[in-house]
Each structure stands twice: as C-alpha cells, then as structure tokens.
Amino acid sequence: MAPFDAVCFDLDGTLCQNTQDTHAMYEQAFDRAGEPLVGEPAALWAALSGPPDHDDPVGYFAAGFARVAAQHGRPDLDTLAVARALRSVIDDRAVGLRPGATDALDAASAIGPIGVITNGPKARQQTKLDALGIVDRFETAVYAAELARSKPHAEPFEQAVSDLDVAAERTLYVGNSLAYDVAGAQNAGLPVAWLCGDDERGDYDPEYVIDSLAELPAVLRGES
Structure with missing residues (x-):
C-alpha cells in the first residue's frame, strides 16, 4: 500500500x-524610471522584508529600494518610480x-x-x-x-x-x-x-x- x-x-x-535575467531586469527598471543605477539585484532581494505583499507589490519593492538607496547614500532615489518600473518588466511567463x-x-x-x-x-x-x-x-x-x-x-x-x-x-x-x-x-x-x-x-x-x-x-x- x-x-x-x-x-x-x-x-x-x-x-x-x-528564467528571466535578473540583472537585465533590474537595470531596465532604473532605465525606465529615469534613475541612475543603484546597487544590484542581490542587494534588493536581501533588503525585501518578508514574503511579497500581493496587495501592494509596488509598495513592497519600494520599501526594498529605499533600504538599498540608504545603503548607497541615495536618499533622493524615486523608489516608487523604480518599483513601478520593476513590476512592469517582470515577466510571469519567464x-x-x-x-x-x-x-x-x-x-x-x-x-x-x-x-x-x-x-x-x-x-x-x-x-x-x-x-x-x-x-x-x-x-x-x-x-x-x-x-x-x-x-x-x-x-x-x-x-x-x-x-x-x-x-x-x-x-x-x-x-x-x-x-x-x-x-x-x-x-x-x-x-x-x-x-x-x-x-x-x-x-x-x-x-x-x-x-x-x-x-x-x-x-x-x-x-x-
């Protein structure tokens, strides 16, 4: 049995x-937001707090970008713009x-x-x-x-x-x-x-x- x-x-x-190229995705998000590149994907993943917030994915990513920006002395980074851009380039079919x-x-x-x-x-x-x-x-x-x-x-x-x-x-x-x-x-x-x-x-x-x-x-x- x-x-x-x-x-x-x-x-x-x-x-x-x-299977998506995370470095290309990360760089594309900054490019779409019109912001100079700050950090790298590994720093963002480490900065994200807990599991994804499916009710507010942009806010979830923005909080992570805010922590990365602080680590790199970039308090002026438009974290919401970069977060919106990142969500837009994520391909769920990849x-x-x-x-x-x-x-x-x-x-x-x-x-x-x-x-x-x-x-x-x-x-x-x-x-x-x-x-x-x-x-x-x-x-x-x-x-x-x-x-x-x-x-x-x-x-x-x-x-x-x-x-x-x-x-x-x-x-x-x-x-x-x-x-x-x-x-x-x-x-x-x-x-x-x-x-x-x-x-x-x-x-x-x-x-x-x-x-x-x-x-x-x-x-x-x-x-x-």
Whole structure:
C-alpha cells in the first residue's frame, strides 16, 4: 500500500524557477524610471522584508529600494518610480520546470489526485502554470493570496485537502521553504517532503528531506 493518497506541491522554487535575467531586469527598471543605477539585484532581494505583499507589490519593492538607496547614500532615489518600473518588466511567463519536476508530477499522479498550493495571486500564478504547460495536471489549485490567510497558516492546506477529499495525514506536501511550506503544512497536519537546496533545517523537522525532485518518486513508493 502506498504511504499517501494524494500529493500537493508548492509552485515557485519547487516545481518551477524563474528564467528571466535578473540583472537585465533590474537595470531596465532604473532605465525606465529615469534613475541612475543603484546597487544590484542581490542587494534588493536581501533588503525585501518578508514574503511579497500581493496587495501592494509596488509598495513592497519600494520599501526594498529605499533600504538599498540608504545603503548607497541615495536618499533622493524615486523608489516608487523604480518599483513601478520593476513590476512592469517582470515577466510571469519567464519560468521553467525544475529538474525532475515532470517525473515527480507523473509519480504523484500515479498514486492519486494532486494539487498545487501557492501564496501568489491567481492571475500571476495561473500565467506561470500555463507557461509551464502543467495547468491541467492538478485537481485543485489553491491561490492563498485569494484567501483570508496565506502560508504558513493552515487555511490554504486545509482548502486543498478539502478540495481533493483526502485526509491531511495521507497527503504529502512538497515545498522548498521551511518557514512557509514546512511550517504551514505541518500546522495543517500534512507530512512534508522538504526540497532543501543549500539551506539548513534549523529547528524545523520535515518528515522527508530531498535534494531534488528526482528523489520524490522513491518517497512516494515508501522507499525513503
């Protein structure tokens, strides 16, 4: 007997990765805003506070740019203009499947229904799923930005298992974020396969740790 009846996946960083040239995107944002270049993408990502604010993405980026501007002595930087320009050059279709994703989806489909749970808004995330060619592979897609609470709250996970009509403890969740995927799934009673990358687990205790999606079929067969 397979150890699970259903599988749910995170999207960004788990099933897919961004393929857009971040340096070109960053420079283009400053060019469109008519501002001299300040810093680099890595500095902005480090300066952003918490997960994206899907209700105010421009404000979210502007706060990050304000921190980068302060680090470079540029209090005059029009952070809102650069933030608007950055959002305008982000291409939600510039995504690709991570290695092993197709085999992982095939293996998950072989044991039961599958779902995707993402914190992003429906319009953006559906665009990604369509670009990846996997939008029809899921029996449910939960866009947590449309709910009262996003990951790591239990609500998105509870919605998914309700949609799939499966028990939480028999639904494996696969995600790459300790703070949002592992914490959220376990809050809702789902076992987790953590796609670890280069991160250390710290105080978190996922049931399974995988280095790549290529290892997921063995987990689903109960061999790991």
